[in-house]
Amino acid sequence: MELRGKLQEILRDIEENYLPSVSLDLVVFGFHESQLKVLLLRFKDSNDWILPGGRVRKDENLDEAAYRSLRERTGLDRLFLQQFHTFGNVNRMTYFSREETLERMGLAEAAAGLWDSTYWANRDISVGYYALVDFTGTVPTPDFMADECRWWDIAEVPHLLFDHNEMIRLALRTLRRQLSYQPVGYNLLPETFTMTELQSLYETILGRSLDRRNFYKQILHYDVLERLGKRPTIPASKAPYLYRFRKERYEQLLNDEDLSVG
Structure with missing residues (x-):
């Protein structure tokens, strides 16, 4: 009962x-x-x-x-x-x-x-x-x-x-x-990340490898990332830069359905 x-x-x-x-x-x-x-x-x-x-x-x-x-x-x-x-x-x-x-x-x-x-x-x-x-x-x-x-x-x-x-x-x-017209990653990555980690996310979603140079160009086109210092746990000469998303800009792009990458 x-x-x-x-x-x-x-x-x-x-x-x-x-x-x-x-x-x-x-x-x-x-x-x-x-x-x-x-x-x-x-x-x-x-x-x-x-x-x-x-x-x-x-x-x-x-x-x-x-x-x-x-x-x-x-x-x-x-x-x-x-x-x-x-x-x-x-x-x-x-x-x-x-x-x-x-x-x-x-x-x-x-x-x-x-x-x-x-x-x-x-x-x-x-x-x-x-x-x-x-x-x-x-x-x-x-x-x-x-x-x-x-x-x-x-x-x-x-x-x-x-x-x-x-x-x-x-x-x-x-x-x-x-991925072809809006940024992705704000809710899938830690607050700070490397460009390699961001590219790995895109490659995992797409199921294929991406050209590093073209990927960087596309991401920088969005103007959505803020570059920080280098990762402190790695010697400075080899350490990658850390990035984080600019939240306001990211949300603006998500609301812009006309955005496209040339």
Whole structure:
């Protein structure tokens, strides 16, 4: 009865306070040790993995709902977050039916009779967002419907439920396209970094090597970096310069959709 009571409470809250048939899915990228990671949730009492996400409250804007969901999953707030696609195919939720999903999670008996409302459609339109976060600063947090929330190497992502593998592929493609006209890295690198470390980030996202001279030219074109002193732990003659992002300029460029590199 305790589990059934909890489900009743959750479903009643969703039905009263959230929009029907509209959901959010978050492709949360993190960068660590030259590897690009993505955050996944493991469904309760199963070996099935999905992207983190949530629903939209009736009294909040879409972006506000996405930031809230991101905060609940990572413990971080107001990071780089961008809408990249809306997923609305008729069969996008048919990997498992609602009943099959509950059965796999061991919740079928507890949920019996709780899904009869016309609020609960078998099809959701999902708005996809991708986020860039500091891997070391996150606290991955599962919700009531999940047993685990952790980082996966982008090359080792398992077969996910629903259309979530396609979401990751499209989010990564969008992120790669972004590199051609906007800077990336503010939320993926430590506060200070070398140009080599920044280039390594770009190469990891793109999945290919970059010419050092052309990369430096493109980055300096943005006028978004502040050069600091040399790294103190290395002899001065060999030490690389450290850089940090100029936050105001960085945010200005993110808002300038017409920026392009010649």
